[in-house]
Amino acid sequence: MxxxxxxxxxxxxxxxxxxxxxxxxxxxxxxxxxxxxxxxxxxxxxxxxxxxxxxxxxxxxxxxxxxxxxxxxxxxxxxxxxxxSIDVTLFSKYKQAGSLHPIMETMDYIIEYFASLNFDVKYGPLAEDDFHNFEALNLSKHHPARDMQDTFYFKDSHLLRTHTSPVQIRTMLKESFPIKMISPGAVFRRDLDLTHTPMFHQVEALVVDKKDVVSFANLKDILTDFLKYTFGDIDVRFRSSFFPFTEPSAEVDISCIFCEAKGCRVCSHTGWLEVLGSGVVDDSVFKAVGYTDCSGYAFGLGVERFAMLLYKIPDLRLMYEGDLRLLRQFR
Ligand SMILES: [Zn+2]
Incomplete structure (x- = not known):
């Protein structure tokens, strides 16, 4: 047993x-x-x-x-x-590298372009006060143009900046001209549809020098160069418009890059795409910051709009969905 x-x-x-x-x-x-x-x-x-x-x-x-x-x-x-046990001689799993978002990529491109022309790059706060965002830019309390910009307000009368123009005001209040600057960054408006999101990005530029040194002709020149450099062989046209902070003002169109100006859905069959707002700085803006005997021009563009045109992305909302299948294409 x-x-x-x-x-x-x-x-x-x-x-x-x-x-x-x-x-x-x-x-x-x-x-x-x-x-x-x-x-x-x-x-x-x-x-x-x-x-x-x-x-x-x-x-x-x-x-x-x-x-x-x-x-x-x-x-x-x-x-x-x-x-x-771990075999340290084996290959590790392939980790995919990240990449810049097409909007940041586009913003960097625009910043680099103007920095190479000796524009200073200036940044400012996202939360602004009424003076810097509206008042100093010739948008007084009851100005009808304020309706153009649906604003996010805080309780204490501060607001989320509706454009990057307040950075220009802050710069002029701090420094004397000549000024040659761009202000890139996020801006906020109460808007949401095919072509608008509540947060988007702008790059705005301001050039100020002694009276009659800077003119509309300079503005036309620098923007035409920029647009042709960016979009290639296109036509550029300046269309008379209105902005409270510039006079005269012009909206800038390029011939449609999708249909070669023949007319398509993107350009609403006009053959033109609006890409920029611009103008000669209104005297009231200079008055608000205490500048005299000077002249200047300013322009601004929507970075999302440029990214959509550069990468041919049809819907603005795609930019903010974070779909990796879309974003990987830009790696
Ligand atoms: Zn077209």
Whole structure:
């Protein structure tokens, strides 16, 4: 009997099998435990010797079980270490590199273009006050042009800037002319449809110098160069318009890059795409910042609009959905 039990213990290949063997032999209903039940049937004289024999057998079995357990545990530990080992010579999983968002890419392009023409790049706060965002830009309290810009107001009469023009005001209040600057950044308006989002990006430019040094002709020149450099062989036209902070003002169109000016859905069959607002700085703006005997021009553009044209993205909302399938194309 003992030999058979030792064989079972020795033959156990796993800790689970060994535990089965333990239950089978010395468990509560195990075979050795059953032997103890026979003790009562023996004559008193034989009881002591029988009990001693069973106890020593149980001790031998227990020792064998413990030794085997230590061995199996050791083997298991070795196997676990092997299973968990890392082969450092293997190639790692390919991690895809990120990329700049097409809007940031476009913004960087515009900034670099004008920085190379010695325009200073100026930034200002996103939360503005009424003076810098409206008042100083010839948009007095009840000016009808304020309706053009649905504004996000804070309780304390501060607001989210509706354009980057307040940066021009801040710069002129701090520095004297000549000034040659662009102000890129996010702006906010209460608008949401195919071509408008509540947050979008602008780059606005301002050039101020002594009276009659800077003229509309300079403005026309610099913008025509910029647009032809950016969009290639296109026509540029200046269309008379109105902005409170410039006089005269002009909207700038390029011949449609989608249909080569033949007329399509994107250009509403006009052959022209509006891309910029511009003009000669209104005297009232200079008055608000205390400038005299100077002249200047300003222009501004929507970065999203440029990105849509440059990358031929049909819907503005696609820009903000964060769809990686779209964004990966710009890597
Ligand atoms: Zn067209």
């Amino acid at each position: 003992m030999d058979m039990w030792f064989d079972i213990i020795e033959g156990s290949k796993t800790l689970l099998e060994l535990d089965d063997a333990r239950i089978k032999i010395i468990g509560k209903n195990g075979e050795l435990s059953k032997e103890f039940a026979n003790l009562g049937k023996l004559p008193n004289a034989e009881k002591k010797a029988f009990a001693t024999k069973l106890n020593s057998q149980k001790a031998e079995i227990t020792t064998a079980l413990n030794n085997k357990k230590i061995l199996l545990e050791d083997e298991k530990l070795k196997q676990d270490l092997l299973d968990d």
